[in-house]
Amino acid sequence: MLGLLARHSLSGYDLTRRMREQVGFFWEARHSQIYPELARLEGRGLVAHELVEQRERPDKKVYSILPAGEDALREWVCGPLRERPVRDELVLKAYSLWTVDPAAAAGLFREQERRHAEQLREYREIEEWMKQTAGEELANVNSRWFASYATLRRGIGYEIELVEWCRWLAGELEGSPAGGAPVDE
Amino acid sequence: MLGLLARHSLSGYDLTRRMREQVGFFWEARHSQIYPELARLEGRGLVAHELVEQRERPDKKVYSILPAGEDALREWVCGPLRERPVRDELVLKAYSLWTVDPAAAAGLFREQERRHAEQLREYREIEEWMKQTAGEELANVNSRWFASYATLRRGIGYEIELVEWCRWLAGELEGSPAGGAPVDE
């Protein structure tokens, strides 16, 4: 949230939307988490809000980052990673593939292949748009453009790898006669 | 847990250890989650335990999967993926790179590069061991070996991509021309 507010002042509603649309591929949160957290950040003096009255829309609270918030953000960026537990349901399913009919399981991985190929296509479009919009700035490591581009590159790499894995796995599952008895270890 | 118990009967302690060592790279859980969950699975008739008395070690409860548990596992494997929110702190940090000194941030990504290059090396060792140990079975999609191998391939692909991204990003931040040698394969 500080990372988003450091770029633009935003309402809780806009923060929620950006989490879905802009940074959603590496960090997600619901509005029910965001509103209380904004209040907490404000309590710690990291952000402040001003009420913006609107005529044709409900009024909103626009939050801005404060200098203390910028300090906290910078410290967090350079600080150590907090390792969080990995939980990848697709790979977990793959671990138990031997219990089911390969042909039936292939569908799951074909579906994921499609889904992630589509995601990859979208990222490529954003990449094109970024290159045309940001120009030289994309290579400037001190710019927001570069930071956004770096995350996008990670997204693209991740999706390429995932699509390839799904394709390989689905191919293996489809390319074998179904119903062979599992062999004991 | 059903996926592990479908392969071997295990105590809560052994389940915990396997979650750390065998499947830890795509699914983790602590013992404080595992023990109550085993009791719940037993309550639903999916697993059962027998008490194994030991002389030089504390007694243990060895859990085995029941036919109903195998059915539940198979249904889950072929069933739809439950999308969980993505949360990748490293990429989130990258998004705010523009707020900090590039040289300082480079250290973080060099460290991650090292860590994941090491992880990759370990996976490659396991891969070699699997190929020598399982032989033909590795290609049999109905075998446990193939299922394990499929997850390992995903781990290897994931780490390759991550190492390359960290290397590229650290290189950019350090101001050097594009990164070192590509990760092989």
Added chain:
DNA sequence: TAAGTCATGTAAAAAGTTACATGATTCT
């Protein structure tokens, strides 16, 4: 003798999700 492994649990707290709640405006 200190640390580590084996072994099983519970309790408190934190984090996160889903559902509840409202209401005007705009688009189809």
Added chain:
DNA sequence: AGAATCATGTAACTTTTTACATGACTTA
């Protein structure tokens, strides 16, 4: 007329983490 968007919150619930609790045996 119905659905979607804008806008902000709370409450109940589930999930997960961290810490508490114990104790014998083994290895350095």
